[in-house]
Amino acid sequence: MAEVPPTRMNQQVFKLKLKAAQGGHRLLKKKADALKVKFRDYAKSIAETKSGMANDASGAYFSLTQAEYAAGNFKQKVSEGSMTARIRVGAGVDNVAGVKLPVFSKYETGASADNQSLGLVGGGKKIVAVREKFTNLLEMLIKLASLQTSFQTLDEAMKVTNRRVNALENVTIPKIEDTLAYIGRELDELEREDFTRLKLVQGKKEEEQKAEAKRKALLPIAPGKENEADITAEYDAGDDTDVVF
Amino acid sequence: MEVGKLVAVIGDEDTVTGFLLAGVGHRTAQGSNFLVVKGDTKLQQVEEAFKAFTTRDDVGIILINQHVANDIRHVLKDYNATIPTVLEIPSKEHPYDPEQDYIMQRVNMFLGGGT
Amino acid sequence: MATPHPTRGTGDLTTFNIQHGFAEALLRGMRSSFLKDADYHHLTQCETLDDVKLNLTETDYADVLADSNAMSPAAFQKVAVEKLVCEFQYLRTQTVEPLSTFMDFITFEYMIENVMLLLKGALGGRDINELLEQCHPLGMFKESTMRSIPTFENSARGYQDLYQTVLVDTPVGPYFAQFLMESASSRSGGSYNVLAEVEIEIIKSSLIKYWLEDFYNFTMKLGGHTAEIMGELLRVRADSNAINITLNSFGTALNEPAMRTSDRKRLYPGFGHLYPAGIANLSDVTDEEELGRALEPFPQYAAVWNIHASGHGDKTIDDAFYERDVQMLELAFESQFHFASFYAYVKLKEQEIRNLVWVSECILQQQKDEIQNFVQVFSQNAPWRK
Amino acid sequence: MSSAQCASEYCNQGWSEVLTHMSPYGYASFGVAFGLGLSVIGAAWGIWLTGSSLVGAAIKAPRIRSKNLISVIFCEATAIYGVIMAIILTNKIKAPETSGYYLEDGWDYNGYYYAGYGMFSAGLSVGLTNIASGISVGIAGSSCAIADAQDSSLFVKILIVEIFASALGIFGIIVGIIQSNACEFPTFAISNNYNN
Numbered sequence: 001m002a003e004v005p006p007t008r009m010n011q012q013v014f015k016l017k018l019k020a021a022q023g024g025h026r027l028l029k030k031k032a033d034a035l036k037v038k039f040r041d042y043a044k045s046i047a048e049t050k051s052g053m054a055n056d057a058s059g060a061y062f063s064l065t066q067a068e069y070a071a072g073n074f075k076q077k078v079s080e081g082s083m084t085a086r087i088r089v090g091a092g093v094d095n096v097a098g099v100k101l102p103v104f105s106k107y108e109t110g111a112s113a114d115n116q117s118l119g120l121v122g123g124g125k126k127i128v129a130v131r132e133k134f135t136n137l138l139e140m141l142i143k144l145a146s147l148q149t150s151f152q153t154l155d156e157a158m159k160v161t162n163r164r165v166n167a168l169e170n171v172t173i174p175k176i177e178d179t180l181a182y183i184g185r186e187l188d189e190l191e192r193e194d195f196t197r198l199k200l201v202q203g204k205k206e207e208e209q210k211a212e213a214k215r216k217a218l219l220p221i222a223p224g225k226e227n228e229a230d231i232t233a234e235y236d237a238g239d240d241t242d243v244v245f
Numbered sequence: 246m247e248v249g250k251l252v253a254v255i256g257d258e259d260t261v262t263g264f265l266l267a268g269v270g271h272r273t274a275q276g277s278n279f280l281v282v283k284g285d286t287k288l289q290q291v292e293e294a295f296k297a298f299t300t301r302d303d304v305g306i307i308l309i310n311q312h313v314a315n316d317i318r319h320v321l322k323d324y325n326a327t328i329p330t331v332l333e334i335p336s337k338e339h340p341y342d343p344e345q346d347y348i349m350q351r352v353n354m355f356l357g358g359g360t
Numbered sequence: 361m362a363t364p365h366p367t368r369g370t371g372d373l374t375t376f377n378i379q380h381g382f383a384e385a386l387l388r389g390m391r392s393s394f395l396k397d398a399d400y401h402h403l404t405q406c407e408t409l410d411d412v413k414l415n416l417t418e419t420d421y422a423d424v425l426a427d428s429n430a431m432s433p434a435a436f437q438k439v440a441v442e443k444l445v446c447e448f449q450y451l452r453t454q455t456v457e458p459l460s461t462f463m464d465f466i467t468f469e470y471m472i473e474n475v476m477l478l479l480k481g482a483l484g485g486r487d488i489n490e491l492l493e494q495c496h497p498l499g500m501f502k503e504s505t506m507r508s509i510p511t512f513e514n515s516a517r518g519y520q521d522l523y524q525t526v527l528v529d530t531p532v533g534p535y536f537a538q539f540l541m542e543s544a545s546s547r548s549g550g551s552y553n554v555l556a557e558v559e560i561e562i563i564k565s566s567l568i569k570y571w572l573e574d575f576y577n578f579t580m581k582l583g584g585h586t587a588e589i590m591g592e593l594l595r596v597r598a599d600s601n602a603i604n605i606t607l608n609s610f611g612t613a614l615n616e617p618a619m620r621t622s623d624r625k626r627l628y629p630g631f632g633h634l635y636p637a638g639i640a641n642l643s644d645v646t647d648e649e650e651l652g653r654a655l656e657p658f659p660q661y662a663a664v665w666n667i668h669a670s671g672h673g674d675k676t677i678d679d680a681f682y683e684r685d686v687q688m689l690e691l692a693f694e695s696q697f698h699f700a701s702f703y704a705y706v707k708l709k710e711q712e713i714r715n716l717v718w719v720s721e722c723i724l725q726q727q728k729d730e731i732q733n734f735v736q737v738f739s740q741n742a743p744w745r746k
Numbered sequence: 747m748s749s750a751q752c753a754s755e756y757c758n759q760g761w762s763e764v765l766t767h768m769s770p771y772g773y774a775s776f777g778v779a780f781g782l783g784l785s786v787i788g789a790a791w792g793i794w795l796t797g798s799s800l801v802g803a804a805i806k807a808p809r810i811r812s813k814n815l816i817s818v819i820f821c822e823a824t825a826i827y828g829v830i831m832a833i834i835l836t837n838k839i840k841a842p843e844t845s846g847y848y849l850e851d852g853w854d855y856n857g858y859y860y861a862g863y864g865m866f867s868a869g870l871s872v873g874l875t876n877i878a879s880g881i882s883v884g885i886a887g888s889s890c891a892i893a894d895a896q897d898s899s900l901f902v903k904i905l906i907v908e909i910f911a912s913a914l915g916i917f918g919i920i921v922g923i924i925q926s927n928a929c930e931f932p933t934f935a936i937s938n939n940y941n942n
Contacts, residue, residue, distance in 0.1 A: 043352040050349060053334070054341035058725055061337040064263055065721040069714055069734070070678035075262045076477065076494045077560070085278070086268030088249030089305040091328070102328060104305060107249040108268075120565050120627075121601050123678055124608025127266070134267035138252070145306045145330045148348055152327055155351065258434075338432060338724055374881050377795040377888055385802025388892045392806060454802075696889060 004179055006186030014183065018176045025168040031098070032161045038096050039158055042151045049144050056140055060133040067130045071123025078118070085109065087135070089142055094150070099157040101150040104142050250305030253298040253329070254279040255291065259337045260310055278304065282313050292320050304329045310336040311345060321347070363577040366458035370586045376697040383455045384696070387705055390447060391693070393420035394738050395712055403719050404731050412436075412720050433720040440713045445497040448706060458582060462699045464531065465575045466706055470499025471532045472567045475509065480560045482510030498706075501530055535570040539563065542626065562614075565605065565627045572598050572629045585698035593692055593700055598632035600681045603661060606642050606651055607668075607677065615646060633658060682735045686711055687744050690737070708737045770862020771839060774931070777869025778835045781922065784873025785828020785915075788880025792821030795884030800891040807895035814894060814901075817887025820908050824876040824883065824915040831872040831922050835865050840931045850935035857932045864929035868922040875918025882911040 004010055068074070090107040093100050119127040252269040254261050261281045264270070271278045280286075280294040295317055298307050311333045314321055321331065333348075335341035343349040371379060395403075402415045409431055416425055416436075424443045430436055452463050474495040481491040488510050492503075500506070508526050523540065527533045572594060579590045605627050609615045614624045625643040629635070634642065641654035652669055655661045664684065668677035686708065693704035715734040722731040736742060758764050796817045804811040838861070844850045890904040 039355070043355050046348065046352050047343075047356065050341070050343065050346070057335045058337075058340065058727075060263055061259055062721075062725050062727050062730070064259055064337070065718070065725065066730075069718050070676070070682075075258050077480065078262045078265045083265070083270040083272050085251055085271035088251055090249045091305060104330070109249075118561055120561055120605050120608050120614075121568065122604045122608075122681070124604070125676060126678065128611070130263060131266045131268075134263040138264060138267045138269065141308060141332055141334065142252075142306065145332050148332060149327050149330045151348065151352070337721075340726070373885060374791070374795070377798050377884075381795060381798030381888060382802040385799035385888070385892055385895075386805055387802075389803045389806025389895050391896055696892070 004183065006183040006190075008187070011180065011183040011187070014176055014180050018173065018180065021168055021173050021176060025165060025173065028161055028165045028168065032158065032165055035096070035099065035154060035158045035161060039151070039154045042147055042154060046144070046147050046151055049140065049147060053137070053140050053144060056133075056137050060130070060137045063126070063130045063133045067119070067123055067126035069123075070126040071119035074118055074123075074127070087138060089145075096150075096154065099154060101153050102146070103150070104146045106139055106142050250329070251278045251303050253301075253304045253307045254309075255282060255294055255298070255307065255313055256280075256310035256334070257282055257313075257336050257338070260308075260334070264308065282310070288316055292317050295320055295324075299324055299326070299329055299331075301329075307331045308334050310334060310339070311342065312336055312339045315345060363574050363581065364461055366461065366578070366582050368458065370458065370582050370584050370699060371697075372584055373697055376585075379456055380459050380699075383451060383459060384701065386454060387451060387701060390705065391738070393447075394708070395419055395716075396738075397736070397740055400715070400719075400736055400739070403716075406719075406723050409433075409720060409724060412723060416716075433717045433724060436720055437713055437717045440716060442497060444706070444709045444713065447709075448498060451702070459699055459702070461578070462582070462586075463702055465571075465578060466703055467498050468532050468535075468571050468575075469568065470496040471501060471530065472499070472535065472564060472571060474499040474506070475527070475530070475532060475536075476560050476564045476567070478506065478509040505529060532567065532571070535567045535574070538570050539566050542566075562623065562627070565601075568601070569627055569629045572601070573631060576629075576631050579699075582699065585695070586700060589692050589695065589698050590700035590703060593688060593703065595632040596684070596688060598629035599634045599638075599658075599661065600685075602628045602632065602634055602639060602642055603651075603655065603665075604677075604681070606645060607648070610647060620644070620646075633660070679733070679735065682711065683743070686735045686737060687742070690742075711735060712737050770858050770931070773862035774835065774839045774865040774929075777866035778832045778839075779869070780866075781835060781869030781872040782828045782832040784870075785831070785876035785880070786825045788873075788877035788915075789821045789823075789825035789828070790880075791877070792824065792880035792882075792884030792887065793818050795881070796821060796887030796891060799888035803891045803895035809898070810891060810894045810901075814887070814891045816905065817883065817890050817908060820883045820887065820912045821880055823912055824880040827915050827919045828872060828876055831869065831919055831926075834923060835869060835926055838865060838926060838929055838931065840933050842931075843933045844935070852935040854932040854936045857930060861929040861931045865926050868926035868929070871925060872918045872922040875921075876915045879911060879913075879915035879918070882914065883908055886911050 004014075086109055088107045088109060089104040092103040092105060094103045095101070118124065251271050252264070254264045254269060258281050261279050265279065269278070276297075278298070280291065282291055291313060295307070295309070298304050305328065307329050309331060313336075314331075314333045324331065333346050343353065368379075370376060377384070399415065399419050402418075403412060406412045406415060413425060413431070413436075416422070421440065421443065424439050425436075428435070428439050430439050448463070448467075452460065455463060477495060478488075478491055481488075488507055491510065492506060495506070505526055509522065523533075523536060527536045576591065576594045576598070579594060580587050582590075605614075605624065609624055613619055621643060625639075628639045628642065632639075638654065638658060642651070645651045645654050648669070652662075652665050655665045664677065664680045667680040689704040689708050689711075692700040693708060695701070715736065718734045719731060722728065739745070758767070796814075800811065800814045800817065804814075842849065886904060886908045890901065890908060893900040893904055
């Protein structure tokens, strides 16, 4: 603070800075609120989707159990051999309040399904049901993945914004205000110093005048001297109450 | 180069089987995009697979069973990139527990603290 | 195919026991090991797998469960299957010809599964030890032979070698030979093309078909009660296989017009109640409606089909077949002086293990509504006993 | 009969000659042999059928082993019927009191042949019925052991079936005894008695 010279010009500069900071603070606050609303939306839908996913998942696992009951142990056959992914995820971008959010979407390559003849001698229908259930679950999970990534990105963005808001609110603005106050104080101090100096000079002058008057009383009064005495009389100590140190 | 990214799966046999049936499986000479975690699978193997999946640039989403995720929680905590996204899913034997999901912890904290 | 000719007959009412009485009585002693109605009732009331285990310790599974810390459906299954295999092998050591050959025939089905698993694993470059662990213990043959299956190089020559040096040595070798021969005659190219290009599941179905036919021939040669009862079991099995293959082929490549006659038809076993007229009809059907029509002339299957067609939500064609199977197997098991009871025992035990897994899975996944949907073995409340 | 084949006077002219020329003592002894032998075969067969099942079923249900010995005893009973019959028949075979190579004149040939054929048939009656009885007791006993191993309340019920099967042997022995009752081997010539 000390490095800022308490001048009228600097006071002006800092007043402008304060205005800018408050404007920025207001804008960032708005952004943070917008993000917060969005974030809350995402949080809610994540909570919902996750609990829905838990149900879907147990349904899917159970269909697997049913298929196993009907078709015997086929699990080991599924993970054998080479295979090509039929379902991939495409990545897109969504924009919320200036924050870029990644969005996944299901993308089917169109390759034919592996292990089509699984359960040929029994349980084939059940295995088809497993496929369907897990494909649904996967779709849901891909949606959830988008939500979750968005959630995390938003979380990060919100943190940054909040940090900025807080920095403005708690550090930058008080600092500028402090500086302004300091400058004002220093300026007032200077003013008072001038005043005291003036008073001292005046006192001295009055003494001199009294001595002069005494001397003058002995001498005849010179014209035009009453005027001077009136001006000094206006500087009365009682008029200075509005300046409080 | 194929369009789109893969979905990787780390989980028990049922989970992996289910998603393979759904068609996410991809196995080439370089390796596969899934890991079956059995009773005798070493923790180190799981960690390595997880790290490998997170560093592969053709993986978009990693599905991991919650109970497996709990075992390698320390690795998961250190992982903070957004893509590939790590998604914790329930397994057959361990029903979904929102308490243990990091994301759900955040969500609940937010929803609980915010409202 | 050279179906082994039984060295002597099974014997009849008065002579069966001379050779096989002990083994048969031993088998019948094991009937008490089946879970009873009360056991199933207790099991379905359980809340946790701990309870399930506790309840099982009051049954015949007590000993095997005591030695293991199995706590998951898969672990229960493993333990139960091991117990079954142990009992089966014990029985097998107590038998003489031709019962021992008959029992070997039962294991061939699992051997085919194992060989296919090893072959597929080999194509995927999997670890042999891991594969061996996944093999069904009932279908194990010499370990050195099993180990050498996946070591063959993935080339045309490699598969020739594989067949000529390894598979030909196994009991299921002849089925492979027949499969390779038939494939070679219908297509050009060596065995490599076949093994690499045809889906494993279809190869397996073909092998199972050859096995069924072989088993059926052997049973017929045995004669007597065995031919009568076991023949019926196998005929029904062949028929249900044919129906299932047709039903499950809808929506897959097998239902393509070109594949229908060339590939799908070859999967139908060459005996059974449906053979030959029904099979001829089956090979032309393209959708469920036509399948239903093709089955109409056969009342026993039309009944099963109607369960499927009427779309009872909780009862599928698999359940209906299972129910039929259990009923027939129970009857086969309950009659004396023939070999079919050995087959019935293995199959009924498998059903029981399936039930056990089902119940424990339902408990694990908290699916209490579904817990009763299994086909109980030797139940007093079975629909056919009412 | 072709004399070319059989020129010697000791040659038998076919089975009929063998059978008609066989001594009644021979017939009687064969009756004993068949009665005992066939009964024992029946009993052994039954025990075999029961025993193998009993031993097999007792592995999983050891409690049945002593109770089901009854089935074995039932089978054994058929052998005992044979032994009883054999003793009765054997006691009836009496050697002639006359000395010399030929039977005396006035020998009671009717009674002589009656006794021989009668005892032969009695032995066969007992033997054949006991074979049937033994096998049927064996089959029932085999089922009894297996059934008892599953459900002990079935034991008594199947035992009744076994008793009926065992009763078949008793029919045989009753008829056999009646058959053999009238058989009395003459020990001396009747006409000689009249003459003296």
